[in-house]
Amino acid sequence: MSVDHLDELHGLPAFDFPLPDEETELPGPDAVAWRVSYNPYRDESGEDFDGRFQRFLTEVDPSRVRALIIGMWGETYEGDAADAIERLLAAKDRLTSLEAVFLGDIAQEESEISWIQQSDVTPVLHAFPGLRELGVRGGSGLSFPAVTHPHLRTLRFETGGLPGAVVRGVAASRLPALEHLEMWLGVEEYGGDTTVADLAPILAGGTFPALRHLGVRNSEIQDEIAAAVAAAPVVAQLESLDLSMGVLTDEGAAALLDGRPLTHLKRLGLDHNYFSAAMEERLRTALEPFGVVVETSEKGDEDEDEGEVFRYTAVSE
Template identity: 90%
Template sequence: MSVYHLENLYGLPAFDFPLPDTETELPEPGAVAWRISYDPYSDESDEDFDGRFQRFLTTVDPSRVRAVIIGLWGETYEGDADDAIEQLLMAKDRLTSLEAVFIGDITQEESEISWIQQSDVTPVLRAFPGLRELGVRGGSELSFPAVTHANLRTLRFETGGLPGAVVRGVAASDLPALEHLEMWLGVDEYGGDATVADLAPILAGGRFPALRHLGVQNSEIQDEIAAAVAAAPVVAQLESLDLSMGVLTDEGAAALLDGQPLTHLKRLDLDHNYFSAAMEERLRTALEPSGVKVEMSEKGDEDEDGDEVFRYTAVSE
């Protein structure tokens, strides 16, 4: 599955801050999510990412900016997100209305997701106590030690390999307003070493009292996750559950059906699955009459080598 540039963030359409000497009519500062990016291979200007960010701050009224998207900051394989994050931190007293940040809006054509060198992103939360949404793409070198934040409502990690330490950091965090948590766990080959045990404090419920959407996606242990979710107390407080993008088979689906009732959910996303036709029918029969919207149209890719079958997550490298 290809990963594309964000089209919107925090309900605001994404807008690319223009190159220097470009005649572009700029929108109102709070009307869009401003994407700042620098491609070292196609950008013909003399600006680097830092220069572009500083020009952004002097061109647009930063006190009215509500959302910032950090795109390509240079050669991501060799340079991590530290400098890009530092630009945000240095502007904390100017970006006084900032409500949403996404770090690493980088497409597959620009860099494979698992080549994106991230960093510790929690300083962004500490610098912006009014932040409502934080998203990150790329799991390499990503760090998320336990943090306290009173206002964060959405936390999203898009990776081909999410370190278990990040999941444990999230699980130990104090985020009383968190409503939406999305984690692409990825595969071990690209650093995705999170286990069901790492997820246990989240699945136990009570950790995030406002949580209404939980996504534990893109995992090669999706059947184990489904079995854990089937008995997880947190499910009772959810409105939507997303177990898509991973290696989810009839075994995991059966665990869901044999576990606690899911009929209170508005939406259950099981796309990119490896279900049999009979299991799909069982799921629809059990859930859709209660009004649950069950997503499971997309099938995962698999290869056969003799008696061995290889199945893949939607996003890895």
């Protein structure tokens, strides 16, 4: 699975803030999600990320900007996101309508996801108390100490390896408005050391009373996670559950069927799986009569070497 640029954020279409020599008619400041990006390998304008971001604040009325996408900020495997975040924080008194931020919208052709160097992203939440949505791509160097934020509704981590410390920080946070939580756990080789124990406070329910969607995706221990989710009290409050993109086999799928009822869900995401056609039929027979949309179309790739089978998450490096 390739990781591409965002098409939209916060319900707004993504729009690339143009290069300095491009003659482009700009849309209304509140009509799009503005992507500000600087690719040092292709950009010959002489303008770095800092210059581009300052020009963005000059040419677009920042007080009306609702959604902001931060793409490349330079050589992402050498410089982390801290400087880009600092530019954002410095403009907090001008970006007074900001509701959504995505940090690291970097496509696979620009950088492997594991090469993206992140940093502590919680200063964005402290600086923008009105923020509704925060998304992050890249797990290397990522930090998320526990935070309190009254209005955040969506929190999303896209990584090839999500540190367990980040999950523990999320679980310890006070986010009373959080409705949508998505975490790509990835693999241990790329820093994905999250365990089921790290997820336990979230799965226990009550941590996020408004939570309606939970995605615990892209994990090499997807069967173990499925078994934990199957017994988790949080499932009762969900409208959708996504366990896709990981190494999910018949064992994990059977655990879901044997656990707490899932018939109240509107959607169960199980794409990129490794379970059998018979198990898929069992899932559909058990859930679809209740109106649950069961997504199982995509199968994961696997290799065999001297009798040993190797299975992969959808996104790792």
